[in-house]
Amino acid sequence: MKYIFTLVFAALMSIQMYAAEKQLIRISTNQTDLILQVAPNGRVYQSYLGEKLRNESDLEHLEWRVHPASDASVVERGWEVCSTSGNEDFFEPAWSMMHADGNPSAWLYYVSSSVKQVPGGTQTDILLRDDKYPVEVTLHYVAYPEENVIKTWSEIKHQEKKPLLLSRYASTILYFSSPSYYLTEFSGDWAKEVQMSSQQLQFGKKVIDTKLGSRAAMHVQPFFMVGLGKPVEEKDGDVLMGTIGWTGNFRFTFEVDNVGNLRVIPSINPYASVYELQKNEIFTTPEFIFTLSKGTGEGSRNFQQWARNYQLKDGKGTRMTLLNNWENTAFDFDELTLKNLMKEAKDLGVDMFLLDDGWFGNKYPRDNDKAGLGDWEANVDKLPGGVSTLIRYAKEAGVEFGIWIEPEMINPQSELMEKHPDWAIRYPNRETYYYRNQLVLDMSNPQVQDYVYSVVEKLMEENAGLAYFKWDCNSPITNIYSPYLKNKQGRLYIDHVRGVYNVMKRVSAKYPQLPLMLCSGGGARCDYEALKYFTEFWCSDNTDPVERIYIQWGFSHFFPAKAMCAHVTSWNKNASVKFRTDVASMCKLGFDIGLKDLSEDELLYCKTAISNWKRLSSVILDGKQYRLVSPYKSAHMAVNYVSEDRRKAVLFAYDIYPRFKEKVFPVKVQGLNPDKMYKVEEINLMPGCQSVLKMNNQVVSGDYLMKVGLEVFGDKSLQSCVIEFSEQM
Template sequence: MIQYDAERRTLTLHTRSTSYQMKIDATGVLLHTYYGEKLRKGDLSRLICPEDRGFSPNPDEVGLDRTWSLDTQPQEYSSSGVGDFRQPALEADLADGSHIVDLRYVGHTVADGKYALEGLPAFYDEGVAAQTLTVELRDKCSGLTVELLYGVLEEYDMITRAVRVRNDGAAPVQLTRVASACLDFFTGDWDFITLGGAYAREREPVRTTLTQGVHTVGSVRGSSSHQQNPFLVLCDRDATEDTGCCWAMALVYSGNFQATVEHTQFHETRMTMGIHPFHFCWRLEPGESFTAPEAAMVFSRQGLGHMSRMFHRAIRLNLCRGPWKDARRPILINNWEATLFDFDADKIYSIAQAASKVGVEMMVMDDGWFGQRNDDFGGLGDWNVNQEKLPGGLAPLAERIKGLGMKFGIWVEPEMVNENSDLYRAHPDWAFQAPGRPVTRGRYQLVLDLTRAEVRQYILDNLRTMLKSADISYVKWDMNRSLTDVWSAGLPAERQGEVYHRFVLGVYEILEALHQEFPQLLIEGCSGGGGRFDCGMLYYTPQIWCSDNTDAMDRLRIQYGTSYCYPCCTMGAHVSAVPNGLTHRSTPFHTRGVVAAAGTFGYELDLNELSPEELEEVAHQIAAFRNYWDVVMRGDYYRLTDPFRHECFCAWMHVSPDRTRAVVSVVQTQRHANPVRPLLRMKGLDPDKDYLVEGKVYGGDELMYAGLALPFLDECQAVQYQIKEV
């Protein structure tokens, strides 16, 4: 998978269908020469055309040769201050006050297996062939050494990258930018796609034609955010779901990030991704090192759909961990939208009792079970059970629910604290707040300083006590505000630039401890819905609440955009009551079920308030999902329409890996007078097989190339087809 040609000084990484090449040039600069369709052989540095470019300076070692400049060379990992005026991957303030870093090749090693990152999430190689390439670069003047790590996951056509920076010099160094990946291209006639949005409108695909300049997305909120997502695609301008070249990059990180695409004066392109340099400054003493998070890359020449399916398989099988990564999750019911804070043990039990009769398998008790938590204003941080609501604690309620044949789950928000709490009154310095300044609140709460070991220990001790006090199978881990007043009483002034990143490392440390101590526990990530939906969290929480917006029609767009990178088995999706609390829209119960079944599937309402007909529909939905869950969770996902562009209906399908079964879902989004007969062409089937659809037999080629005529539906109505090979 990894080849070194000593004569040509090229390093080439091969996956099943792609190749990635770099070259050590005569000056020791590591050049990037190719990433794309798999090649048999060749030195692609021949594509670099030396040219005397005005205002592109030349390093000393090339003498009077004005055709060689770092400003025009495609680099594997760019730095600053040495003549490359494009976006740098690495910046540092050195002890002498300069910021010049000149990285040159020192050596490389190849090892079987995939590297791991201490304290950081990363893809792993269980069950798949993998190799690791480590390339060492060094700035000889400062002693700053950079290790470029490459993981090759052959089966998924995925190459991962990470960076370790080590101070081998005699004086401290301040790192001010450490990107995880830098990718240079010779051309730039492309589009780029990002996932934008807002709270309750997460991960909306934004496609932009690449023009000269630096195009940047990112987050400085302390989390990956509702507004942007650490995922980026560069693609042919005519790329579709099924055709065209696509280069995609996802950051395995849950904090501040920045992704950039720069189109240069020479129509070349540079793509970088990593920790956002906003308020980032990491001090390295001599001998110390810093590890940047992992970035995962996929290339597809078969369009955006194939690109997504590569990410889906790798994330599901080699990023998510534990017994739940590839298993059906319990069909659950959550009480939040049914009760808000107004509940007690009997109310929770009554919801569970009704749910158990129609096949729901887990009861999740949401916010309000602890401390003096009767509203948003108080209680966060006090993880002792509210005895007025739950006499005797969690165990009696858990046992009552267990007696119904159901599992029991619970909601927590461990990273936050209310000022009206015993914790804050005892330890006000445990929250982020700068000395002498008033605090900034979000949802009436402050953020605990997870950079401090005693704060992390307090959280972990409380979570352990809670989990050991009752039979708890599931935890919904929420985070309901962005980070402000970011200053830690536990760090000196010169290290305050480390706080954002250390906070994320603290979250990971707690989650990893829970993963090790409670391996059977299913944790669902959440941040006001989808505000921290990223590959980093999926390493610890194999599913994430996709959005607080449970309106079925809005979820069509949210789940569509999320699928660009993330598999359906990671998307927390529930059927909720109508009118919807955010949109005030009413949609048919069947439609809500069809949309929620494209994710982990559950309910967010009080079944006691449903009619007999609706309860019958719930039972039918649960039975159907149990029948085809493996196709949805483990199969290949195909976006058949774009809900942001297709005005009449939204359709998607899941196909089993052996192509013997499929589930096709259609929702009518608009209805017009005298409508045109809707026609749906399917994807992913075997053209040589015959399939049973609604009692009729069709060839796979018919269904994909000619299509299936859909029934006329009213707005917001849905139809779902279960397809089987005959």
């Protein structure tokens, strides 16, 4: 009774404060304002989300948004920032919960708010509390002024005697009022990631989600763009760009209501996940990160700069070029083969040799993908000297050594399965279904988390000098039952992902300088929560340079080039080694190709291209990126990078499949200093070939390059050019 009286008194005080002075909560970057308001009913609503308002006094004119209604009794239906099921709102809620007495409602009232400084920004925390039940939700917002990015998440806890059943748990709700809305989503499949498609949102709901549990983004990536008023464009128009930090099941809901307003709800997918929240347990939703920008190019640069500064592991550090053995050997190798490849890596000029799948398992050797997962001991037949001998060979060759692991997975043919069959996610009384001949380890189990962590720890402790991990995840969750959770299966999808993050966090804390590649059967893991602990991710198993142009174009909307791994392989032999290398060079460069398959000129070209990439890596990896010509709108593609001081720039241009006598236009570079002069030089030329660039080795103003441009496109398929711009003093 005392608890209810306190809440009622607080609500009355809140209403009195509102009458005296409008209570606004301002969350701002240098370009965007998100204005929240405590309404007369004591609840919090969104008053404004858009371009930053210049005058503080103008905020007093904002009103909390209400839904027009013919019935005056529902006038208080508004843009509630934490709308819950069971209240007077008619549309999709952020939260749904069932109390022990069967009541499915929650009405959340403002209690307090606070502001504190965090690295790079300002964090605002807003405490809300139910007036009938001991339930509270805290809303968190971090605004990064310089990068124009806002990050938001929520926490819920309660003091009820019995568990609170959660069936929806969104990170936030954002509201928009615009004449029209156009969604761009990123979907596909293995080897066909981030295919972009757009549609106009009409009345009702559009849902993008995944139910795969692990390798969750195999069919749809966890980010989107919404054009406000017109379809998204690179340099024009208001656009919302958002992504969720969750490597498991996620859901984006876009709902246009009866009067044409849009609500955007990012969340964990509640599919098969009615979560029993215990007393005093805190349920934390994933971080949702968004930017409002003028065009997608500006929004991408916001995300890329923010990631390098605050979210990506070692975001300001360098990246190693590498040679991977997979395309050379697959599972079939021995110490001598690898030793020779390490020498090739040094001869090529890369920094590291990466040993891929197939190096482990003894009772059940990893000679194919049917056995060995879980048994992380070097195979004595292939590698009698173990991993430490390979590291010694690498050092003798003059390169670093990295290794592939898939520690969250298990093959039925493994010693681990014999010892711990209860560690695998699978039904107790049905025939087991295997995806790629493997099962997913139950990461909701703390013992399994300790084991997975120990895989990395043991390799690191026993093999001094191990410099890199490629961490794979090839299977979604199948046979969806946790032996550990028993009668609490509603927690599986959520606690499994929390377990994965817990291990990643432990590894990163123990080995803060260790670079790691995030991989998941290609590009099915690419979220900004995991990237707190990984330096980069593998975009796709598809390394065909034509397909990679589209894949890398798509991922570039949300990720910096230094986070995106791209390798030169033998895929698509219709494309020259130059074309394949130039495509990979627009990201974090690697090779997975046998030098013996290259001609003398091709090998010399690759060495030169690697040298150029290393020399210009600070521009490519840390510079501002400008997407110039879209492969979705042309038979060509172009992108350029500009250093922070604008003294250096690099342009990548590709002719994909031009049509006969197709008219092409000059490419206008972006981001240069219009008042400075730049030397124009084509690099990455094949030995003996001369540049056909008309302005090669000439000096011209940044103004000219941005307004008139360069003729870099041709009429032949699978041609490329790389151009360096250097400011002249």
